[in-house]
Amino acid sequence: MTVGSPERDTRDSRLTDSELQRQLAVTWGSAGGLWNALSNVDHKVIGRRYIVTAFVFLALGGVLSLAMRLQLSQPEARFIGPDRYNQIFTMHGTNMMFLFAVPVMEAMAVYLVPLMVGTRNIAFPRLNAFSYWMFLAGGILLWVAFAIDTGPDVGWFAYVPLAGPQYGTGKRADIWAQMITFTEISALAVSLELVVTILKQRAPGMALNRIPLFVWSILVTSFLVILAMPAIMIASTSLILDRLVGTHFFNPAEGGDVLLWQHLFWFFGHPEVYIIFLPAVGMVSTIIATFTQRPVFGYLAMVMALITTGVLAFGLWVHHMFVAGLPRLGASFFTASSMAIALPAGLQIFCWLATIWWGRPIFRTPFLFVLGFIFTFVIGGMTGVMVASVPFDTQVHDTYFVVAHFHYVLVGGALFPLLGAIYYWFPKFTGRMMSERLGKWVFGLIVLGFNLTFFPMHILGLQGMPRRIYTYQPEMPWGGLNMFISLSALILTTGFLLFFIDVIRSARHGKSAGANPWRASTLEWATPSPPPCYNFQRIPVVGDSTPVWTDCEVLTVASGLRVDRRELLITGVVDASPEARESSPDHSVWPFWTAIAAALVLIWSIFTPWAVVWGAVPVATALTGWFWPKGKPEDES
Amino acid sequence: MKVVKLLLYLVLSGVAGCSGLQSALDVHGMPATHLKHLMTAFFWICAIVWLLVIVTLIYALVRSHTADASTQLDGPRTRIAVSGAVAATAVIITGLTIASFYTTRSIDTRMGDAITIAVKGEQWWWRVRYPNPDWVLEFETANEIHIPVGRDVRLQLESANVIHSFWVPSLAGKQDLVPGRSNTLLIRAERPGVYRGQCAEFCGLQHSHMGILVVAEDEASFSRWLASQRVVRSRTMDDEAAAGERVFLAKPCAACHTVRGTFATGISGPDLTHVGSRRTIGAGLLETTRGSLAAWIADPQTLKPGNNMPMVPLTSDELRQVSRYMDVLR
Numbered sequence: 001m002t003v004g005s006p007e008r009d010t011r012d013s014r015l016t017d018s019e020l021q022r023q024l025a026v027t028w029g030s031a032g033g034l035w036n037a038l039s040n041v042d043h044k045v046i047g048r049r050y051i052v053t054a055f056v057f058l059a060l061g062g063v064l065s066l067a068m069r070l071q072l073s074q075p076e077a078r079f080i081g082p083d084r085y086n087q088i089f090t091m092h093g094t095n096m097m098f099l100f101a102v103p104v105m106e107a108m109a110v111y112l113v114p115l116m117v118g119t120r121n122i123a124f125p126r127l128n129a130f131s132y133w134m135f136l137a138g139g140i141l142l143w144v145a146f147a148i149d150t151g152p153d154v155g156w157f158a159y160v161p162l163a164g165p166q167y168g169t170g171k172r173a174d175i176w177a178q179m180i181t182f183t184e185i186s187a188l189a190v191s192l193e194l195v196v197t198i199l200k201q202r203a204p205g206m207a208l209n210r211i212p213l214f215v216w217s218i219l220v221t222s223f224l225v226i227l228a229m230p231a232i233m234i235a236s237t238s239l240i241l242d243r244l245v246g247t248h249f250f251n252p253a254e255g256g257d258v259l260l261w262q263h264l265f266w267f268f269g270h271p272e273v274y275i276i277f278l279p280a281v282g283m284v285s286t287i288i289a290t291f292t293q294r295p296v297f298g299y300l301a302m303v304m305a306l307i308t309t310g311v312l313a314f315g316l317w318v319h320h321m322f323v324a325g326l327p328r329l330g331a332s333f334f335t336a337s338s339m340a341i342a343l344p345a346g347l348q349i350f351c352w353l354a355t356i357w358w359g360r361p362i363f364r365t366p367f368l369f370v371l372g373f374i375f376t377f378v379i380g381g382m383t384g385v386m387v388a389s390v391p392f393d394t395q396v397h398d399t400y401f402v403v404a405h406f407h408y409v410l411v412g413g414a415l416f417p418l419l420g421a422i423y424y425w426f427p428k429f430t431g432r433m434m435s436e437r438l439g440k441w442v443f444g445l446i447v448l449g450f451n452l453t454f455f456p457m458h459i460l461g462l463q464g465m466p467r468r469i470y471t472y473q474p475e476m477p478w479g480g481l482n483m484f485i486s487l488s489a490l491i492l493t494t495g496f497l498l499f500f501i502d503v504i505r506s507a508r509h510g511k512s513a514g515a516n517p518w519r520a521s522t523l524e525w526a527t528p529s530p531p532p533c534y535n536f537q538r539i540p541v542v543g544d545s546t547p548v549w550t551d552c553e554v555l556t557v558a559s560g561l562r563v564d565r566r567e568l569l570i571t572g573v574v575d576a577s578p579e580a581r582e583s584s585p586d587h588s589v590w591p592f593w594t595a596i597a598a599a600l601v602l603i604w605s606i607f608t609p610w611a612v613v614w615g616a617v618p619v620a621t622a623l624t625g626w627f628w629p630k631g632k633p634e635d636e637s
Numbered sequence: 638m639k640v641v642k643l644l645l646y647l648v649l650s651g652v653a654g655c656s657g658l659q660s661a662l663d664v665h666g667m668p669a670t671h672l673k674h675l676m677t678a679f680f681w682i683c684a685i686v687w688l689l690v691i692v693t694l695i696y697a698l699v700r701s702h703t704a705d706a707s708t709q710l711d712g713p714r715t716r717i718a719v720s721g722a723v724a725a726t727a728v729i730i731t732g733l734t735i736a737s738f739y740t741t742r743s744i745d746t747r748m749g750d751a752i753t754i755a756v757k758g759e760q761w762w763w764r765v766r767y768p769n770p771d772w773v774l775e776f777e778t779a780n781e782i783h784i785p786v787g788r789d790v791r792l793q794l795e796s797a798n799v800i801h802s803f804w805v806p807s808l809a810g811k812q813d814l815v816p817g818r819s820n821t822l823l824i825r826a827e828r829p830g831v832y833r834g835q836c837a838e839f840c841g842l843q844h845s846h847m848g849i850l851v852v853a854e855d856e857a858s859f860s861r862w863l864a865s866q867r868v869v870r871s872r873t874m875d876d877e878a879a880a881g882e883r884v885f886l887a888k889p890c891a892a893c894h895t896v897r898g899t900f901a902t903g904i905s906g907p908d909l910t911h912v913g914s915r916r917t918i919g920a921g922l923l924e925t926t927r928g929s930l931a932a933w934i935a936d937p938q939t940l941k942p943g944n945n946m947p948m949v950p951l952t953s954d955e956l957r958q959v960s961r962y963m964d965v966l967r
Contacts, residue, residue: 378651
């Protein structure tokens with residue numbers, strides 16, 4: 001609208017607050033309607049969709065676990081047959097890892113990171129929209145397949161030869177492998193966006209040593225995704241090729257190797273644990289700082305611990321293969337490296353304890369979940385030290401002991417902080433508070449229900465109960481504990497039901513929150529709740545690591561950005577000194593069409609290799625539409 | 638020490654509290670005993686560390702915070718405490734790593750010359766072969782391994798289909814059977830007994846019903862057993878059993894099963910030459926009785942859905958005769 005005006009552009013420095021808000025809303029906003037919803041590239045809109053979708057998958061995966069607990073509640077039960085049960089436990093693991101845990105952590109980052117670093121949108125916002133549609137398509141593929149009884153039944157790890165062409169007949173294993181491709185694409189896309197956003201779009205003055213710990217954890221996580229995902233990409237693609245065109249990567253009879261699959265899978269699979277856990281660590285640090293009203297002790301040590309964990313994560317994968325028959329000396333090396341991960345993990349726990357020690361704890365729901373996290377996760381860490389030992393592992397590997405261990409690590413270590421984070425950031429997402437009274441019930445039921453459900457599994461494992469069995473014989477002494485576990489799972493379920501009720505109720509009727517209800521220190525609280533489409537009216541300038549505490553009245557801001565087009569401030573990697581103004585892409589429906597075309601190719605190629613040839617046409621068409629030059633000056637800048 | 642052991646046992650074995658046939662805590666063999674000692678040490682060290690963390694956390698939460706509202710958070714005291722805790726962690730994990738290493742070494746040390754037994758994982762049962770340079774003395778059986786007490790036994794573990802894992806927790810830790818590779822596992826039973834195990838690597842539909850028994854007996858009984866297994870076909874057969882044999886050979890049974898000394902030489906199912914002498918059928922599914930044999934033959938798919946034995950239509954007379962035949966194959 002200012003095209004042709006004498007100044008050629010409109011800068012925020014010469015507008016009054018109300019006029020600035022109006023112009024920014026025009027430039028960054030989106031009208032209603034389905035079409036605009038499909039083309040929206042606002043990181044908050046996409047982040048919210050991601051989070052909601054991931055929680056839907058959590059609920060679905062939870063229903064599957066209840067089905068398993070029903071079947072296992074008594075010996076030789078006949079509620080679910082072996083074929084369906086194998087699909088159910090495969091779906092549970094695959095769904096929870098690929099459709100809930102990793103996406104939900106990235107979703108939180110997609111929503112929060114641009115706000116926390118003080119910018120207006122994520123880098124590559126159209127790629128971000130594309131990644132969501134791909135994630136959604138992968139999830140739908142998996143669940144539709146399950147609904148029509150072609151759900152994968154080879155375990156979430158899909159070991160060959162069971163998942164290979166000879167033993168995994170039908171299309172079930174292909175569905176699994178292709179679902180992996182969908183989530184790989186979306187996770188890689190999001191990680192690239194986050195790395196660029198964190199390194200190049202931070203508010204002026206937010207030098208590397210002033211980045212919030214959550215943002216550090218996301219930066220390390222994103223690098224883990226970028227380095228680990230290619231391994232599973234090679235693995236799942238090789239598997240599909242083995243199954244579709246007979247490449248024999250994993251067929252020992254034709255010179256392939258069965259263990260190659262395990263190496264590739266776990267080279268991704270172990271970092272995967274930290275891809276889920278590190279963002280949770282960042283959430284814990286954030287919540288502890290706010291609810292003790294102090295910065296977390298040992299900022300540098302915490303950052304170093306995150307990076308060390310990220311590096312070590314790539315040196316541990318063989319501890320998933322201790323009983324596969326590798327040489328003992330090599331295995332011992334991996335015992336040492338797996339144990340070493342206790343050092344950065346311990347360091348972080350000690351730093352949090354020190355912060356709580358010197359702080360004044362405020363016992364609100366997010367903080368309670370952090371306490372539940374420490375109580376539960378440290379048990380998971382201890383059993384982690386146990387399974388890291390080769391000889392110890394030979395007794396508990398592939399038993400319920402390991403089931404207990406990784407649920408302590410993933411639920412205690414990642415889901416509890418995530419629930420705390422939802423309680424913590426819900427006011428920012430919606431502008432409304434969740435119920436404190438219900439929140440305490442949710443916390444109590446979930447932490448109690450979880451420990452009652454999963455602790456006895458350690459004992460079952462030591463008593464010889466293997467994983468992935470659909471039933472057990474009456475003469476085995478496991479019936480009592482299994483019944484106890486199944487009943488305890490009901491407590492856990494009640495907790496989750498209350499949580500969902502609280503979320504839905506509070507989104508409509510919750511108490512109004514205000515910009516900063518917790519008196520927190522990071523930049524996302526320096527903007528209204530929920531944040532406007534342009535995030536910050538003016539880009540904040542940061543002088544230390546707790547900007548909102550330091551400048552609690554008025555935040556220093558930078559000005560000079562254009563408001564008649566989408567413009568971001570690009571800053572230096574190390575010291576975040578302003579470097580350039582950069583345009584940010586506008587809403588576009590092409591990422592949606594590209595995702596549809598790509599999904600078509602991927603699903604079609606389960607059935608014939610020709611899909612790759614003919615499917616290239618719609619993908620190329622959609623990408624051409626996506627990148628078609630608009631003739632506007634910002635496209636050429 | 639006895640009290641501690643008892644306490645540990647109660648803690649670890651929980652409410653069920655019974656000494657199972659198949660438990661890593663109910664040990665009767667050399668490797669499993671070493672492993673239990675290591676696990677006990679790990680348990681106590683980890684339990685103490687966890688308690689210390691939780692006690693510190695609780696104290697940090699409830700202590701009076703009025704005095705130190707303005708205390709410098711990163712003062713030297715905090716730094717020393719945190720560094721000390723990290724150093725202690727390093728010492729503990731180093732100790733545990735060394736303990737693991739020495740346990741691995743002691744498990745792999747053989748006491749004398751070992752007997753070798755070849756075990757192959759099938760879907761979903763165990764093929765057991767007692768190799769002998771003299772092929773006449775070599776024989777095959779299924780789902781039941783007999784070993785002499787107090788002697789090292791080297792299990793040679795292979796698979797020609799999918800990955801399985803051999804695990805008899807009372808005797809030793811597990812070891813995978815990987816297609817295209819040959820793994821070995823050393824076991825030694827210190828006491829006579831029957832030790833149950835089962836497949837520990839997910840291997841398809843009936844992974845849940847892939848049990849194995851290890852029968853440890855004294856040298857004399859073991860030699861008697863060896864001799865009895867080398868005999869081809871039972872010689873004491875009544876009319877009913879003889880009729881059963883005719884049915885067995887005429888029907889599809891012989892296409893998959895071997896009964897040494899007859900024309901039945903199929904190899905895709907278990908060798909049935911001495912099936913009546915084995916304690917269980919269906920890989921630990923049912924105790925071997927004439928009734929369970931008849932039930933299995935009549936309808937294997939209901940008892941173990943998805944297994945590779947088809948239902949062969951038999952008249953009730955034929956079923957009775959075949960089950961009698963199986964029963965006398967001792």
